[in-house]
Amino acid sequence: MKPLRITALGSRVVMLFVVVAVLTNSGGVGVADKRAGLTDTSASPHVVMCSVGLSDVRWTDGFWASRQAACREGSLPALREIMDGTRHSQFLQNFRIAAGLIAGKHRGPDWNDGDCYKWLEAVAAMYAVTHDDELARQMEAAVRVIAQAQRDDGYLHTPVLIRQRQGDASAVPFQNPLNFEMYNFGQLFTAACVHRRATGQDDLLKVAIKAADFLDRAFANPSPMLARNHVCPSHYMGMIELYRETRDERYLNLATKFLALRDLVQDGTDDNQDRLPFRKQTQAAGHAVRANYLFAGAADLYAETGDATLLPPLMSVWNSVVQRKMYVTGACGALYDGASPDGSASQKQIARVHQAYGRDYQLPNATAHNETCASVANVMWNWRMLQITGESRFADVLERSLYNASLAGISLDGKRFFYTNTLRQLNNSPTELRWSRTREPFISCFCCPPNVVRLIAEVGHYAYGHSGDDLWVNLYGSNQLDTETSAGSRWTVTQTSNYPWDETVRLTIQCGPAKPSVIRLRIPDWADNARLTINGEALAEQPRPGTFHAVRRQWQQGDQITLTLPMRTKLIQSHPLVEETRNQVAVQRGPLIYCLESPDLPEGVSVSDVVIPRDMKLTPRFDRELLAGITILEGDALAEPSSINSNELFQEVKPSAAKPVHVRLIPYFAWGNRGKTEMSVWLLGSR
Numbered sequence: 304m305k306p307l308r309i310t311a312l313g314s315r316v317v318m319l320f321v322v323v324a325v326l327t328n329s330g331g332v333g334v335a336d337k338r339a340g341l342t343d344t345s346a347s348p349h350v351v352m353c354s355v356g357l358s359d360v361r362w363t364d365g366f367w368a369s370r371q372a373a374c375r376e377g378s379l380p381a382l383r384e385i386m387d388g389t390r391h392s393q394f395l396q397n398f399r400i401a402a403g404l405i406a407g408k409h410r411g412p413d414w415n416d417g418d419c420y421k422w423l424e425a426v427a428a429m430y431a432v433t434h435d436d437e438l439a440r441q442m443e444a445a446v447r448v449i450a451q452a453q454r455d456d457g458y459l460h461t462p463v464l465i466r467q468r469q470g471d472a473s474a475v476p477f478q479n480p481l482n483f484e485m486y487n488f489g490q491l492f493t494a495a496c497v498h499r500r501a502t503g504q505d506d507l508l509k510v511a512i513k514a515a516d517f518l519d520r521a522f523a524n525p526s527p528m529l530a531r532n533h534v535c536p537s538h539y540m541g542m543i544e545l546y547r548e549t550r551d552e553r554y555l556n557l558a559t560k561f562l563a564l565r566d567l568v569q570d571g572t573d574d575n576q577d578r579l580p581f582r583k584q585t586q587a588a589g590h591a592v593r594a595n596y597l598f599a600g601a602a603d604l605y606a607e608t609g610d611a612t613l614l615p616p617l618m619s620v621w622n623s624v625v626q627r628k629m630y631v632t633g634a635c636g637a638l639y640d641g642a643s644p645d646g647s648a649s650q651k652q653i654a655r656v657h658q659a660y661g662r663d664y665q666l667p668n669a670t671a672h673n674e675t676c677a678s679v680a681n682v683m684w685n686w687r688m689l690q691i692t693g694e695s696r697f698a699d700v701l702e703r704s705l706y707n708a709s710l711a712g713i714s715l716d717g718k719r720f721f722y723t724n725t726l727r728q729l730n731n732s733p734t735e736l737r738w739s740r741t742r743e744p745f746i747s748c749f750c751c752p753p754n755v756v757r758l759i760a761e762v763g764h765y766a767y768g769h770s771g772d773d774l775w776v777n778l779y780g781s782n783q784l785d786t787e788t789s790a791g792s793r794w795t796v797t798q799t800s801n802y803p804w805d806e807t808v809r810l811t812i813q814c815g816p817a818k819p820s821v822i823r824l825r826i827p828d829w830a831d832n833a834r835l836t837i838n839g840e841a842l843a844e845q846p847r848p849g850t851f852h853a854v855r856r857q858w859q860q861g862d863q864i865t866l867t868l869p870m871r872t873k874l875i876q877s878h879p880l881v882e883e884t885r886n887q888v889a890v891q892r893g894p895l896i897y898c899l900e901s902p903d904l905p906e907g908v909s910v911s912d913v914v915i916p917r918d919m920k921l922t923p924r925f926d927r928e929l930l931a932g933i934t935i936l937e938g939d940a941l942a943e944p945s946s947i948n949s950n951e952l953f954q955e956v957k958p959s960a961a962k963p964v965h966v967r968l969i970p971y972f973a974w975g976n977r978g979k980t981e982m983s984v985w986l987l988g989s990r
Contacts, residue, residue: 335431339500341764342603343547344690345789349609351693352768352775355786357500358431360763364781365801369931370710370759375429377717378756381744382422383441391745394419395448401464402451409465411749414483416461417490417537418753419445423507424494425757431501432763442498446507453510457517459491460484476521480531480575485538488514492541496548497761508548515545519557522564530564534575535593539600540683543607555607562604572654573643584616586623587660588643591636591672592750594620594660595680602687621688624681625700627663631875631889631984632711632896632971633704634673634724635681637661639736664880668727668985670734675712675721675751678704679758686765689777693770695851698777699828701765705758705778706803706894710972712755714742715931720752721975726898726984729911742975769794773821775851779808779868792816803893804925804934808866815858822864823851827894830868838863868893872921872936874988888915888988890936892923895970897936901981903967910981913966914941914989921968929969930976936968941989 339345340354347353362368386394392411393400398419400407423445430438453459458476463484466474477484495511498504522529539558546554562581571577573589576597587594598620605613629635638661642653645662658674681704689697712721719742728740739746746752768775769788779802785795795814802808810822826833828849835842835852846852846866854864870893877884890897899910921938929935942964946957974982 335503336500339496339548341428341497341761342544342687342690343496343500344606346547346550347606347690350606350690352690352770353789354690354764355767355769355784357428357497357761357764359786360766360782360784361432362763362780362782364799366803367762367780367782371429371762373715373717373931374425374756374759375433375435378713378752378759379426379429379438381718382425382753382756385745385749386419386422386445392747392749394422395445397461397465398448398452401461401468402448403468404448404451407465408469409462412483412747413460413462413481414486414535414750416459417483417487418750419449420487420490420494421750421753421757424490424497425753425760427494427498427501428757428760428764431497439502442502446498446510450506450510453513456520457513457515459510459514460487477529477532480534483534485532486535488518489537489539489541492538492545496544499548511545512549512551515542515554515557518542519553522557522560525560525564525567527567527569530567531571531577533561533565533577535590536561536596536600540596540603543600543603546607558600558604559608562601572656574654574656574659578644578652578654582612582616585619586663587620587628587635589656590659591677592658592674592680595635595677595684599680599684599687602684602691606687606691617688621684621697623663624660627878628660628666629681629700630666630671630673630708630726631877631891632673632707632724632726633678633681633700634671634708634726635660635677635704636672636674637666639670639672664878664882666877666881667883668983669725669729669732670736671723671725671727673708673724673726675709675724676754678708678712678724679751679754682709682758682765690768693775693851695825695849696828698825699849702778702827702894703896705762705765707896707971709755709758711974712751713759715973715976717756717759719744720746720755722746722748722751725982726971727910728980728982729909730981741979771820772816772818773823774815775823775825776810777825779803779866788816790816792820802868803870803895806868806870806893808864808868810864810866812858812862812864813860815860815862819855819857821853821855822858823853824864824866826850826852827868829873829891829893831871832869834867836865839865870923872923874915874917874919876988877985884985886988887985888917889984889986890915890921890968892921892934892936895972896984897968898971898974898982898984899966899968899986900974900977902977903969905964908942908964909944910983910986912942912944913964914943914961914987916941916989930973933970933973938966939963940966940986943987 340357342354344350344353389396399405426438463474492511495507499508542558565577566580568577576589601613638659640657643656682701685697685701711724721742723738766778771790772792774794779800782798797811800808826846830848833846872892875889919938921936923934925934941961943961946959
């Protein structure tokens with residue numbers, strides 16, 4: 304293409320030319336969109352806070368720089384070997400077979416396509432900040448084979464395509480809702496948008512557009528049977544993101560239709576959140592991953608349409624989760640298996656649920672399910688709630704789930720993964736459970752590993768936001784921000800902090816808007832007595848926990864904000880209706896929940912023996928050599944060996960002598976990195 308002379312053209316025409324030029328290239332190096340983020344809400348009419356660009360934040364030191372290094376050096380190579388290989392299952396190999404490049408049968412769960420797209424999204428997000436040529440080559444090779452597998456009409460689902468290639472006349476789209484076709488489409492759409500924004504290439508975006516056009520035709524006149532195809536509805540988020548990337552109104556209309564189609568489902572169940580129409584739902588129920596994807600998608604839809612009928616159910620189910628069904632770690636989905644609606648008088652309505660939200664306050668510890676995907680989806684949902692409301696409470700839940708429940712799903716070296724996340728693990732488990740009690744390099748249901756890896760690769764995207772000329776600071780840690788706001792102003796900010804280990808955060812302004820503007824600093828709900836200074840001078844109004852503290856001024860180059868977030872160690876108790884944790888306490892410091900792990904106890908003392916006095920003093924100490932560098936909490940507790948010494952279910956209470964014991968607590972996310980151990984978040988508390 305010859306260069307266009309633009310001397311006499313206005314900026315809007317120039318921008319239009321750039322967009323058209325990129326969207327019509329054939330997959331070569333294009334122009335990455337600096338302003339487009341993971342969720343590109345820069346043009347969303349019903350958000351309070353817009354997202355920053357995908358490559359606008361670079362972690363420079365400390366906690367998240369370390370986590371992203373493990374992602375880059377450990378997780379991505381490990382996932383690439385699995386995605387491109389055939390040792391454990393098949394991912395890219397299924398696309399090769401579907402494309403007719405090699406012979407073979409489909410292997411692995413029906414949702415393997417979607418998990419391959421999540422891996423590709425993680426690679427693209429990492430490429431956005433590293434521009435690593437090897438990552439570019441991996442993406443190019445993967446996208447090529449995915450595009451070759453796509454049917455001419457846009458359909459792309461390898462289990463069906465492979466059966467069709469082998470002559471199976473019964474292999475047609477959307478015959479079984481549990482084939483996860485729409486889940487796979489949704490992950491494709493999101494990955495394609497992130498890939499386009501990171502690389503400037505449109506080859507995967509073309510695949511996504513072709514697939515979306517197929518869905519537009521397929522769902523033109525949906526039947527109740529077709530309407531049931533919304534299991535694990537990542538396609539709500541994905542379709543809206545595709546609309547944001549292309550501005551094609553058909554895709555927004557299709558996302559609106561997808562949510563409305565749930566009302567056509569007959570004899571639905573809570574397991575897939577279709578027993579009740581979405582707008583009549585008041586509490587979280589059923590499969591936690593599916594539920595959180597649904598809620599995130601509905602929040603995305605509100606951001607674009609402003610449909611006020613979506614807010615009441617979103618707020619009701621959020622309160623249901625946070626006030627009655629979420630673990631102290633931010634984990635979701637307490638049950639392996641259950642029934643819902645629980646105890647209903649209409650027994651015909653009761654159906655099996657799995658990997659699911661249970662009843663209110665039903666939060667077991669030793670048998671907790673807490674799928675890693677559910678915590679990642681909890682982050683996604685709360686991110687969207689934060690954007691449409693600007694309320695700090697959603698950022699607080701996002702941070703809780705991010706630092707604790709989500710990070711627990713991956714080892715410190717980034718190569719091993721949990722599917723489920725217990726809050727207590729003892730050698731004598733009360734029941735045999737179907738998922739490993741240790742992190743594994745491969746899990747037969749491989750949805751969680753690429754999900755948590757893409758979360759870590761994209762974490763910089765959650766750190767900041769903007770509205771007009773104003774800047775929002777959501778997460779803390781050493782990083783460099785260079786972003787352009789929707790009003791056209793530029794912010795360049797250096798953040799220096801050893802958060803979450805240290806309470807001090809410093810932000811230095813290199814560049815800000817030319818007129819007075821606001822910086823909104825999130826003050827976490829746990830941060831009592833936070834303090835704020837500008838260029839060494841304390842402000843008249845000091846921050847309150849659980850808010851965004853707004854500072855308005857004409858910012859100058861070199862201005863320095865110092866925020867102190869006191870990290871007082873707190874003993875946490877649960878609501879009395881949480882029967883599993885009556886008379887027990889958990890420990891929190893800053894955003895981190897701590898746990899007691901058996902390697903940190905004297906010989907002969909079990910995790911279940913330890914009693915935490917209510918007036919116990921816990922001293923923080925950073926240990927650079929332990930578990931990749933963590934702040935531990937040390938103190939003197941009590942050890943009270945159990946007097947139960949037989950197999951009787953009920954026994955008379957007998958006095959036992961407690962003895963002092965020195966304990967060391969570690970952050971929950973770091974447990975299980977020293978071999979097979981016992982662990983507990985909740986510990987007996989004495990008055």
